Amino acid sequence: MLGYFGPAGTFTHQALRTITDEDAVAFSSVREALEAVRRGEISGAVVPIENSVEGGVSATLDELIAGEPLAIRGEIVVAVEFGLYVREGTRLEDVREVLTHGHAAAQCRYWLAEMVPRATVTEAGSTAGAAAEVARPESHYDAAVCARVAGETYGLTELAYAIEDNPGAVTRFVEVGRAGAVPERTGADKTTLVAYMREDHSGALLEILEQFAVRGVNLTRIESRPTKTTLGSYCFSIDVEGHLHDRRVAEALAGLHRVCPRVHFLGSYPRADQARPKIGDGFTDDSYEAAASWVDGLGVPDAG
Incomplete structure (x- = not known):
């Protein structure tokens, strides 16, 4: 059984449904979902990564x-579109308190500032959780920014749709399982890893990047993350084109x-x-094999 960063109605739930129709377990945080995988309670989890x-x-x-x-076993990319959802009878001019996930708030910032300029935007754990909260009759929140599926799931009224500031935005999700055998390569693959600098010095990042550049490996993402040890200590989360094999x-x-x-591979x-x-x-691969054969043959007397 798979798990996912829930609740039901999130974009993560939508991504999960593209790979399975079976029942799945919703978790309230990414950490809980991944820890459940580590404990063997579920076979894998779908979580957002980018x-x-x-x-x-x-x-x-x-x-x-x-x-x-x-280990990441696969990726799913989902188009991200948001709407403004309210309890029945709430008008746009009545909206003073908006609840949504931080990423949704950032992606709809300009629309919200223009259309509900007097509203305060509060961040929730998920867009679907925001919809569930707004659906409560006693909630002091007037509106949720969420996916249409979440608005419909919790019986809210759609005041506006496609309110994101950057049409065409997508979110990438990954299916994560326990470390094991690497899937066979398809020829259209990605590899994800995290690399740590040996020490902070001039050219330290360049030393990491050179390992890819000199071998013709293209990076599709690189981000620095604090190691949580000392101030200024960072590691690098990297996606590259290609497969371990x-x-x-x-x-x-x-x-x-x-x-x-x-x-970390x-x-x-x-x-x-x-x-x-x-x-x-x-x-x-043929070029590498030919080069290796050439080196192996160096210093070997000709048969003739």
Whole structure:
């Protein structure tokens, strides 16, 4: 059974439904969902990891490496559209207290400032949770910014839809399980890892990036995260094009292992968009094999 960052009606729930119709367990936080995976209570969990407007989801990036190693098994990308939902009878001009998730508030900031300028926006644990709260007759919140499915689930009235400031925004979700065998490569894959600097010095980040650049491995995301040890100490959460079983990726990981005190490998998995990387000359598996054969043959006398 899978779990997800709930409650029902969130975008995470919507993402989960794209991969299974079976019953799933909702958790009130990303941490609870991932800890349930670690304890073996569920086989995997779907959690948000990146938004095209707000960037990485800190809770997920941190919790993936906070305990027993986990592995990303797949990704789902969902279009993000928000609406303003209220109890029946509430008018737009009546809205004074709006409840929503922090990312939703950020993505609808300008619309809210223009259309409900006198409203105070409060952050909730999830957009669906905000809808559930607003649905309570005694709630002091007048409106929720949430997905249409959440508004409908909790019986709210839609005052406006597609209120996001950046149409076309998407959120990326990952299915996470316990560490194990890496899925076979498809040719359209991503690999996620977290690399730690050995020490903070000039060129420390460059040393990490060079491991990918010299092997023709393209990065699709890189974000710094505090190590939570001392001020100014950071690690880097990275997504790259390719699979662990691609020679260029494997050798880049080996290079990181040499220059970093710690590297968390979080999995290789199929890309949601099925886009295949453009591999430069000299970086295919055949190129690596040919180079290795050439080196092995150096110094060996010709048979003739």
